[in-house]
Amino acid sequence: xxxxxxxEVTVNGELRHADIEPRTLLVQWLRDELGLTGTHVGCxxxxxGACTVHxxxxxxxGCTVLAVQADGQEVTTxxxxxxxxxxxxxxxxxxxxxxxxxxxxxxxxxxxxxxxxERNPNPxxxxxxxxxxxxxxxxxxxxxxxxxxxxxAGARQEVGS
Amino acid sequence: xxxxxAMRRKEDPRMITGRGRYTEDIQLPGMLYAxxxxxxxxxxxxxxxxxxxxxxxxxxxxxxxxxxxxxDFASGLAMAWAPPGVEINTPENxxxxxxxxxxxxxxxxxxxxxxxxxxxxxxxxxxxxxxxKPVVVDPVAALADGxxxxxxxxxxxxxxxxxxxxxxxxxxxxxxxxxxTKRFVNHRTSGAPIEPRCSIAEPxxxxxxxxxxxxxxxxxxxxxxxxxxxxxxxxxxxxxxxGGGFGAKLQVYAEEALVLALAKRLGRPVKWTETRxxxxxxxxxxxxxxxxxxLGAKSDGTVTGCKADIIADLGAYQLLLTPFIPTxxxxxxxxxxxxxxxxxxxxxxxTNKMCTDAIRGAGRPEATYWIELSMDKLxxxxxxxxxxLRRKNFPDKEEFPFETALGIVYDxxxxxxTLDKLLEMFDLDEFRREQEELRGKGVYRGVGVSTWVxxxxxxxxxxxxxxxxxxxAAFYESAxxxxxxxxSAIVYSGTxxxxxGIDTSFAQIAGDILGIDPQNVxxxxxxxxxxxxxxxxxxxxxxxxxxxxxxxAARKVQDKAKRICxxxxxxxxxxxxxxxxxxxxxxxxxxxxxxxxxSGAAHIPPNELPAxxxxxxxxxxxxxxxxxxxxxxxxxxxxxxxxxTGKVKVVRYVAVxxxxxxxxxxxxxxxxxxxxxxxxxxxxxxxxxxxxxxxLVTGTFVDYALPTAAEIPPFETDRTETPSxxxxxxxxxxxxxxxxxxxxxxxxxxxxxxxxxxxxxLDIPMTPMRVWQAIQAAGGNGxxxxxxxxxxxx
Numbered sequence: 001x002x003x004x005x006x007x008e009v010t011v012n013g014e015l016r017h018a019d020i021e022p023r024t025l026l027v028q029w030l031r032d033e034l035g036l037t038g039t040h041v042g043c044x045x046x047x048x049g050a051c052t053v054h055x056x057x058x059x060x061x062g063c064t065v066l067a068v069q070a071d072g073q074e075v076t077t078x079x080x081x082x083x084x085x086x087x088x089x090x091x092x093x094x095x096x097x098x099x100x101x102x103x104x105x106x107x108x109x110x111x112x113x114x115x116x117x118e119r120n121p122n123p124x125x126x127x128x129x130x131x132x133x134x135x136x137x138x139x140x141x142x143x144x145x146x147x148x149x150x151x152x153a154g155a156r157q158e159v160g161s
Numbered sequence: 162x163x164x165x166x167a168m169r170r171k172e173d174p175r176m177i178t179g180r181g182r183y184t185e186d187i188q189l190p191g192m193l194y195a196x197x198x199x200x201x202x203x204x205x206x207x208x209x210x211x212x213x214x215x216x217x218x219x220x221x222x223x224x225x226x227x228x229x230x231x232x233d234f235a236s237g238l239a240m241a242w243a244p245p246g247v248e249i250n251t252p253e254n255x256x257x258x259x260x261x262x263x264x265x266x267x268x269x270x271x272x273x274x275x276x277x278x279x280x281x282x283x284x285x286x287x288x289x290x291x292x293x294k295p296v297v298v299d300p301v302a303a304l305a306d307g308x309x310x311x312x313x314x315x316x317x318x319x320x321x322x323x324x325x326x327x328x329x330x331x332x333x334x335x336x337x338x339x340x341x342t343k344r345f346v347n348h349r350t351s352g353a354p355i356e357p358r359c360s361i362a363e364p365x366x367x368x369x370x371x372x373x374x375x376x377x378x379x380x381x382x383x384x385x386x387x388x389x390x391x392x393x394x395x396x397x398x399x400x401x402x403x404g405g406g407f408g409a410k411l412q413v414y415a416e417e418a419l420v421l422a423l424a425k426r427l428g429r430p431v432k433w434t435e436t437r438x439x440x441x442x443x444x445x446x447x448x449x450x451x452x453x454x455x456l457g458a459k460s461d462g463t464v465t466g467c468k469a470d471i472i473a474d475l476g477a478y479q480l481l482l483t484p485f486i487p488t489x490x491x492x493x494x495x496x497x498x499x500x501x502x503x504x505x506x507x508x509x510x511x512t513n514k515m516c517t518d519a520i521r522g523a524g525r526p527e528a529t530y531w532i533e534l535s536m537d538k539l540x541x542x543x544x545x546x547x548x549x550l551r552r553k554n555f556p557d558k559e560e561f562p563f564e565t566a567l568g569i570v571y572d573x574x575x576x577x578x579t580l581d582k583l584l585e586m587f588d589l590d591e592f593r594r595e596q597e598e599l600r601g602k603g604v605y606r607g608v609g610v611s612t613w614v615x616x617x618x619x620x621x622x623x624x625x626x627x628x629x630x631x632x633x634a635a636f637y638e639s640a641x642x643x644x645x646x647x648x649s650a651i652v653y654s655g656t657x658x659x660x661x662g663i664d665t666s667f668a669q670i671a672g673d674i675l676g677i678d679p680q681n682v683x684x685x686x687x688x689x690x691x692x693x694x695x696x697x698x699x700x701x702x703x704x705x706x707x708x709x710x711x712x713x714a715a716r717k718v719q720d721k722a723k724r725i726c727x728x729x730x731x732x733x734x735x736x737x738x739x740x741x742x743x744x745x746x747x748x749x750x751x752x753x754x755x756x757x758x759x760s761g762a763a764h765i766p767p768n769e770l771p772a773x774x775x776x777x778x779x780x781x782x783x784x785x786x787x788x789x790x791x792x793x794x795x796x797x798x799x800x801x802x803x804x805x806t807g808k809v810k811v812v813r814y815v816a817v818x819x820x821x822x823x824x825x826x827x828x829x830x831x832x833x834x835x836x837x838x839x840x841x842x843x844x845x846x847x848x849x850x851x852x853x854x855x856x857l858v859t860g861t862f863v864d865y866a867l868p869t870a871a872e873i874p875p876f877e878t879d880r881t882e883t884p885s886x887x888x889x890x891x892x893x894x895x896x897x898x899x900x901x902x903x904x905x906x907x908x909x910x911x912x913x914x915x916x917x918x919x920x921x922x923l924d925i926p927m928t929p930m931r932v933w934q935a936i937q938a939a940g941g942n943g944x945x946x947x948x949x950x951x952x953x954x955x
Contacts, residue, residue, distance in 0.1 A: 021278065023278070028277075031185075031186075032188070032277075035188075036179070037179070037182075037183075037185075037186035038178070038179015038180065038181070039179070040183070040185075040355075040356070040404070041185070041357070042355040042356065042357065042404075042437065043357075043437035043861065043862045044436050044437045044438055044861060045437065045861045045862055045863050047861070047862035047863060047867075048355055048437075048862060050355055077179065078177075078178065078179035079178065079179045079180075081178075081179075082178065083178065084174055084178055084180075087177070087178075091177040091178065094173070094177050095169055095170070095173040095174070095177055096169060098169070098170065098827045098828070098830070098831050100170065100172070100173050100176045100177060101405070101660035101661070101662070101831060101835065102354070102355070102356065102402075102403065102404045102405040102406075102659055102660030103172065103173075103175075103176030103177075103181045103402060103404065103660070104181075104183065104354070104355045104356040104404025104405060105355045105404075106176050106177060107177075107179045110177065125875065128870070129869075129870040129871045129873075130870075130871050132869070132870045133869040133870055133871040134869075135869075135870075136355055136862070136867050136869060137355065137870075138353060138354055138355050138405050138407065138835070138839070138867065139405055139660045139831075139835045140831060140834055140835050140838075141834030141835045141836075141837055141838030141839075141873055141876065141899075142834075142838065142869075142870040142873045143834045143873075143875055143876050144830075144831060144834065145870065146870065146875070
C-alpha cells in the first residue's frame with residue numbers, strides 16, 4: 001500500500017512529476033501536494049461536485065479519479081481557468097450575476113459549467129439546470145448560477161462572432 | 162451614495178479564481194491529522210477499547226480514548242440557556258465519551274498520525290467493545306411510561322418544560338364559533354453546508370491558535386478557553402473563509418476542543434476534517450418537533466386564540482442552544498396576525514439521536530409552518546377565502562409598532578402591502594382557471610400562499626439575556642473603523658460571515674459615512690486577535706446589529722474628520738459638510754478636503770492639531786439594540802404533482818419580501834433565493850432518518866436529498882421597503898426569511914394539487930413515496946393519513 005507510483009501530469013499547463021501512493025485521489029493530490037486549494041471536497045460520495053476539475057478538457061469529479069489515472073494527461077483546475085487580470089467569461093458571469101455566496105461550491109460549479117458550455121454553447125435554462133445537477137450549492141438557490149452561466153454563454157458568443 | 166446599490170461583491174475575485182482560503186486549505190509545518198473513532202451503536206456502555214493495533218500502524222503518533230483525556234478538560238461541552246425558574250436536564254458531554262455512548266457517531270477515541278490516510282487506517286484498527294442498551298428514537302415513545310431511558314440518572318426522557326402565554330386562552334377558545342385542531346410534524350433536517358467542518362489547533366508560544374469553520378469565533382474562544390484552561394488572551398480563534406453555515410456551524414463542537422487538547426499534548430499543529438458522513442451523523446441537526454395546534458375563530462374569521470403543544474426532540478445531549486431553539490420561535494407564534502390569546506407549551510425530549518440545535522431559521526420555520534397551514538385549515542372550516550382570513554387578522558400598517566398577546570412588539574410592517582404586491586405579480590384568479598382546465602386533462606397543479614413574519618436581529622440583551630429569556634450571554638455587536646494615513650479604511654466587525662457578503666455591504670455603509678470609495682474599505686472579521694469582542698453571526702443579526710454598530714463607529718470617525726478639517730480650514734466643525742466624497746465648508750465649495758488629506762493630517766499633521774484633538778483616526782462602538790426587527794412578506798408557490806409517481810415539481814415561485822431598507826438589493830435577492838431553496842428541500846426532499854435501532858439511514862448525500870438545480874425553479878422576487886425604526890439604517894435581517902416563508906407555501910401547494918384526489922393530510926417532506934401512498938390511501942378509503950410520519954415512508 002505504501003509503494004509509490006511515479007506520475008507525470010500536466011497541471012494547468014505545467015508538467016508535474018510526483019511519486020504518489022496509488023490510492024491518492026486526484027483531488028487530494030491537487031490540494032495537499034500541489035497546493036491547488038481552489039478545488040474543494042464537500043462529500044465522500046461524488047454527489048456534491050465541489051471537486052470538479054477538467055481532465056483533458058472534460059469535467060470530472062476529482063474525488064472519483066485516482067491521481068495515478070491522470071498520469072500522462074492534462075488537468076485543469078480553477079486556478080488554471082483564468083486569472084484576476086483575465087477572468088474567464090464564467091468567472092465574470094458568476095461575479096456579475098451574484099452566483100457566489102460562500103464560494104465553496106463555486107470553483108467546481110464553474111468548472112462543470114465550462115464543460116457544459118463547451119458541449120452546448122447556447123444552453124436553455126433547463127439544459128443548464130440539468131447540466132449542473134451534479135454540483136450542489138446550499139447558498140444561492142441556483143437562480144443566479146443559471147443567470148451567470150447564461151451571461152457567460154452570451155459573452156462567449158459575442159467574442160466568437 | 163453606495164448604500165442602496167447592487168454593488169458587486171468584494172469577496173468574489175478570490176472566490177471565482179480559487180483563491181479563497183478555507184480552513185481545510187491551511188497547511189502548517191509539522192501538522193498532524195486526527196481521525197475520530199465513533200460509536201456504531203445507538204446506545205451502549207463501552208466495555209473496552211483496544212488501541213494496541215492502531216498504535217502500531219506506521220505514521221501513528223498517538224491514540225487516545227475518553228479515559229486518557231479525562232483530565233484535559235475542565236468541563237464538557239457547554240449549553241448556554243438557563244431560563245429563570247425552569248430546570249433543564251443537562252448531562253455531561255465530554256469531547257470523547259469515556260464510558261457510554263448515547264447515539265451513533267458519539268466520539269470514543271481519536272487517532273493522530275502524520276498523514277490523513279494513516280489516521281483513517283489506524284482509526285479502523287481501534288477495537289471498541291460495546292454493551293448495547295435499549296434505544297429510543299421516537300420522541301413520543303420516549304415520553305411514555307416504561308420507555309428506555311437515554312439518561313437513567315434523570316429518571317425520565319423529559320428534558321424540561323417551558324411555556325409562555327398571553328390573553329385568556331380558555332375563554333378565547335370557548336368564545337370561538339369554530340375551532341380546528343391539527344397535528345404537525347416538523348421533521349429532522351441537516352444544515353448541510355457544502356464545506357464540511359474542519360478545525361486546526363496550532364501551538365504558539367504559551368498559547369494556541371484555533372482555525373475553525375465556525376460562525377462564532379468569539380463565543381468559541383470564550384467556551385473553549387474555559388474547557389481547556391487557556392486564558393482568552395492566549396487563545397486566538399480564526400474563522401477564515403467559511404463555506405456556508407446555516408446554523409450547523411453555530412456551535413462549539415467536541416472536535417474543536419479535541420484538536421486543542423491534542424495540539425497541547427503533542428506540541429504540534431493538529432488538523433481534523435469532517436467527512437460528509439460525519440457531518441450527517443455529528444454536526445447538529447435541526448427542527449424535529451411535533452406540534453398539536455388549536456385555533457379558534459368567530460364566524461366572521463376573527464381569530465380568538467391559538468394554543469400549541471410542542472414536543473421537541475433534542476437528541477441525546479444538550480449542545481450550545483439545543484433546548485432553546487424551539488423557544489426561539491415563540492416571538493412569532495402568533496404569526497403576522499392579531500391573535501388576542503396565545504398559549505404555548507414546549508416539552509423537550511431526550512432520544513438516542515444527535516442533538517438538534519439551530520438550523521437556518523431555528524424555531525421560526527417550525528412555527529411559521531404550523532401557523533400557516535393551520536390558517537389554511539381554519540379558512541376551509543369557516544368556508545372563507547384563505548387570503549381573506551389572513552387579511553382579516555393582519556394588523557394594519559397604522560397599528561405598528563404592534564404588540565402581540567405575548568408582549569412582543571413588532572417594529573414595523575405592512576402585511577397587506579406585501580400580499581397586494583404578490584397578487585399583482587401572481588394572478589390568483591387566472592391561476593384558478595388554469596388549474597381547473599389542467600385538472601380536466603389529468604394534471605394536478607396546486608398553489609400555496611404563505612404570509613409570514615420573522616423575529617430576527619438577535620438581539621436586545623435585556624430580552625434574551627440572563628434576565629430575559631435566559632441565555633447566558635448578551636447580544637450587542639461591536640465595530641471599529643480605522644482610517645489609514647493615506648485615506649483607505651479598515652473596518653473590524655464582531656460579526657463573522659460565511660457567505661452573506663458582509664465585506665461588500667459593510668464597505669458600502671462605511672464608504673458613504675466616511676466619504677471614501679467602498680473599494681478602499683476593507684472589512685475584517687472572524688479573528689479574535691483583531692478588533693473588539695463580538696457576538697458573531699446567526700439569527701439574521703449581522704446587518705441589523707453589526708451594521709448599526711458600524712454606523713455608530715463610522716459616524717464618530719466622520720465627526721472627528723470634520724473637526725480636523727475645520728481646524729485646518731479655519732472653519733467651525735458645524736459648517737463642515739460631506740458632499741461627493743469631500744469635506745467642505747458650507748457655502749465655500751473651493752474650501753474642501755478629502756478623507757485622504759484629513760487622515761494624512763490626523764496621522765502626520767502639517768501643523769499641530771488643536772489640543773482637544775488627539776492624533777490618529779480610529780473609533781469603535783458597541784451597540785445593543787432596543788428591540789428585535791421583524792421582516793415579513795408573502796410567498797406563492799405553484800407545484801405539479803404526478804399522480805402516477807407521486808413526484809412533485811415546483812413550477813413557479815413568487816416572493817415579495819420586506820426586510821426594511823435595502824443596503825444592497827442584489828445581496829437581499831441572493832439570500833431570499835437560497836432561503837427558499839433550503840425550504841423547498843425541507844418541504845419535498847430532505848429528512849434525517851434513524852431506524853428503530855438508532856442507526857442513521859441518511860448518512861451521505863446519496864440518502865439525504867439536497868435539492869439540485871434541476872429541482873429548484875427560477876424565482877420571481879420583489880420587495881417592499883418598510884424601514885425598521887429600531888436602527889438608524891432602517892434595516893431588518895434577511896438570511897433566514899426565505900427558509901421561514903417557503904416551507905408552508907410549498908406544502909400548501911402540494912395539498913392544493915392533491916385536493917381533487919381526496920388527500921387532505923400529508924406531512925413534510927412530501928416525497929414521491931409519501932405522496933403516492935397518500936393518493937392510494939385516499940383512493941382506497943376516501944381519506945386517511947398513510948402519507949404521514951406515522952404511516953411510514955421517508
